[in-house]
Amino acid sequence: MLKRRRRALTVAAATLLTAGFIAPAQGASAAPAWHKGNPPLSTPWTAEVGPNNALPEYPRPQMTRDAWRNLNGVWQFAKADVDQAPPVGQDLGERVLVPYPIESALSGIQRHEDRMWYRRTFTVPAAWRLAAGNRLLLHFGAVDYDAKVWVNGTQVATHRGGYDGFDVDVTDALRGNGPQELIVWAEDLTDATGQPIGKQRRTSDHGIFYQGSSGIWRTVWMEPVPAAHIASLSMTPDVEAGTLKVTVHTVDSGDLKAKLVARAANGANVGHVTGAANTELTLPIRNPKLWSPDHPYLYDLEVSLKDKGTTVDTVGSYFGLREIGIKKGADGKNRIALNGQILFNMATLDQGFWPDGLNTAPTDAGLRFDLEQHKAMGFNAVRKHIKVEPDRWYYWADKLGLMVWQDMPASNTGPIPPAWRDQFESELHEMVREHQNWTSIVAWVPFNEGWGEWDRDATGRIADEVKAQDPTRLVNAHSGVNCCNSHGDSGAGDVIDFHQYTGPASPAPDDTRVAIDGEHGGFGLKVPNHMWFGDGQAYEMEPDSATLTKKYVQNQQAVITSANSCGISAAIYTQITDVEGELNGFFTYDRQVAKMDMTKVRNVNRRIIREATGDGSSVPQPPAGTPGLTGVAYYPLDGSTTDEAGDHDATLVGDPAYVDAHTGQGVALNGSNQYVDTGAPLVNTASDYTAAAWVKLDKADGAFQTVVSQDGASNSDFFLQYSGADQRFAMSFAGVRALAPVKPEAGRWYHLVGVRDSVKGELRLYVDGQLAGKVSACMPQAAPTGHTVIGRGKFGGNAVDYLDGTVDQVHLYDRALSPSEITELYQSGN
Template structure:
């Protein structure tokens, strides 16, 4: 039997105005109209918009989420319909109006006042439409038709599964991020690409614009309230601007520079950080992760990004920020965002707080052969190092269209998140889930972004590419040794479990080692870190990802309960262990120690 859990933020949710914060902090305009709130919805078998709707749904929560007010699973053969009305506030309209969707799972068509505006495929990335020509004076009617195949097609789906259980979670559908509008001039700034050059002390800027190329652009870079530098440049051309005596960004000192960009009548605000991710040899000749040209241990956790009351959608911005803050307080410096792309504000919080991010690409593919892609390499580790991933049938990647869709989303995800300072690594594939041609995927990632690290195939089915010799280890004592050309990283481990009555989704328990009390769980966690992690650093271990931040449904292996009410381990013990990790890494990477 499943139990509906609530977070404290969900219990106190303002249903009249949910998630009102500006959704795109990496490129801010003053123009902003939030459309979150109660919409009409219907679920049926007809693609055509219904005459009568079923009731109200609280956007941006998926119908499967309790906070939506619907709490009903959509099926692959059903259509999910949305309808709302809006009127543009006085003074809002400039020349053009852009309608933005943070994410809609999985395929949607958008209509305004009965006219088709556009469509989108893929449930994890933002998209927008210019709706200027479709607007009416006064009230406007916005409708969507959505279909979600979940795990019955090759499209990306992450951990969603219609038959949830174990490591697979409740499937969700439809709008799950903020819907909003902005008004812009006829010629406006479309996007900005920022390339910090740490070694040369400069920031590379390229402003992409609509309309005539090469328009004049004015740049102001601010350090706090003080102007650090100003410059003029041409749109659609890159310019490098020197930052004198710049301040570095790191988890310990997360310093951000702010930037104002003006082009004609348009003005946007963004931010950046001066930091460098690389690999290099320590004083003892062992290959290590480097941050700002110094050896740096990535000490992280796996983060699924699920909420008991909102599923993919955190109830509030405070909830979204909470997990990051709590993990930082416990002494971690990295989060691996597991096969999900979060709202842009999540990355903004990581940038501000000082939390490294390893970003997974979202897995797709048809029905997985779990014996092949999971159980065999997990229990016999050499298996995953021997198999080539061009066996498309075995890896559930027979459909050419599905492979093409993956590459489109790979490119789009990197473009979307490119300016996020805290993202240290890209992870194209995880444990063979929908994996194919990983070496080619890693090469494409490198071409799209040469400034970050790559974990080509996290866990197993290693094809020899990327920057990491990536290990998943849940069942045995860890044995590592330095590699000649790649950094050794334990990219998943632990998964120690404890179910706490009143804070658990169901009575079933899924995990790798079961404990009954906080003291027992803490003792097991301490022994694991002292035996495997701390001792492994001298042998070349450079990064770790503990499973995981929070419980999710029956997978009760989080440091936090699913409702985020309890920390399941003794906090001071975890802090001291993390400090020991950093001290041991410092000792092992310097010849004089």
């Protein structure tokens, strides 16, 4: 058994010897026959699919040979029992169209089986001259999930992994020149195990998980190769040097030489090199042209293998010259750079599911369609979300010019069981190895929202190992590190990635990593007669296309603010199409209806790419503010609510009492309806500000308690608070908290200071004069609209989070106090 994967392109080879080859199974009669099922929704390509044109295109566009044959088409099919012997020489009772997964309508089966048999025959063309020393390879693009293969009753392969391909040399199992029997067994238990499954489930939940795809779901094909032949290519561009590093990996060793010739788009020879196979060669490119989304320039590559001067094997390939990395912007923040220039990655979330073929696009035109629409809508990138596509998908991304963020398919949402963790890591590294040559792929994403994650340190280790395997691309250790089942930021990789619906998310880069919005948006629209379940949902539903478009444009304009204020380098909108019960696509699930005004979509997307550059001009510098430690408002609360710094005397609401407090008297509040209203907005939330107070909690449990806040339109503009969810003090915006490290004690006095620093884009919390927590909060705030209040907050339009305790010595400042000033204020007791 030979297990490997492949790379490399010649367009001419993609049309050879594909149609009309599918031979009937041995002993098959006219019945039963294959019949296409009826999908709940049909795509524009559903009707085109039939026995003679099931994905006939050359399946391996980065390593092509002229001699090949496609084995897609009608095969025999049957449910398999546990431990059942292979049905050698036996007709099976059903017919399936390969390579469509058995749950799909296009397969003709349209149901799930845990275990299954496939059977057909094939013949080897005499022109392939296997008797002269050539070998016959069978290639399986993907079989979900465990597979075994027999040729003429001899088992020739086993394979585990639903998203990677495998090859097998079947030469020694062949019998004569006539029909050869091919049997494939597959087992797919989907979410009943710890296997990587992405969004697949045995039963769709009508929500964010979808119908599974079992069995053969990518092209099956065969080709003859010489005994000494090219097994794969490893290609790494060096933009600065204008060269391509290439290793020609071979089967069979010895004194093998490789000759490489690069050709420009016009066919001109622009570089060549000859050297030993299985060693890295440097291919110089004359007057190199770089690949980018706006100019996706690709070179053809001819690779010849020579044994003692005689050419024994030749393959075609292609490559692009591009470099992905990190560069500091004018604002000093780390940003993503393509070919040394900062370039914002504007992407969609692309799940890669189809109502007629499920995991498998109905046709190559359909596969290409989704990527073409990305370009038409002004996107320059795409996140392939917890799925791995057939090679032709990446080929089209290369050709069209889209940067790809490639996810590893997740296991279930809980921690991967210990017995499956090595398998997950093995499949992750195989995914990277198989896809190392695609120009379009710029980042690897091992984990999504903590799904499958079992340990934060393990996540960091895995990210480091992927980076060591491929140091030429970004590694996003954990997309949505702020979300869901996440174990928290490991600090590893090149990317800090937050998810926020409807968002956009606004993480800030650190000293070594860029920051991105890994998922946002999710605005939805129902389109009658184009919904998988006849209904569905989104993160926010809109009544019509015009409203949906307006919401999208407004949301994307906020991406520019997040980019220029916070420093995000990418934003990923959910999503390119509806998927089953999710109705938040630009297109319906059947790709029949565009839901938005695509001109407006394109205009705002292109504007983001132009303007989200981090040139530093969009972050206003705050005024110096009022000097001194008294502030713009000061409430000693010594028997009155007089403002000792300004003219905004406050009002007691709910009849709270004055009591002995930290310094003189303070106000005791009951935690239900009492607070202090200053009657005005005392701080300009569009600039820097600070709030300070002494507080003693009567209880410290799971309830939120607000010490000082300022009412906004719906939520408080800020909360200096006790966070019941965390049981710690915090300086907060809605959903963002700078937290103290430990739980406070009830009945003890604490000095709290909350600082909003708009230049650094931070919230900082100080407890008893010392920095206790900080968090990125870089999005600019609106101007104030409501009163500053002591002892309660506002959330969702309602008064909430009343203080159960005593408050004293409240200060408000129109600037960000320095650490030394905060220490001095604490030590003063005021």
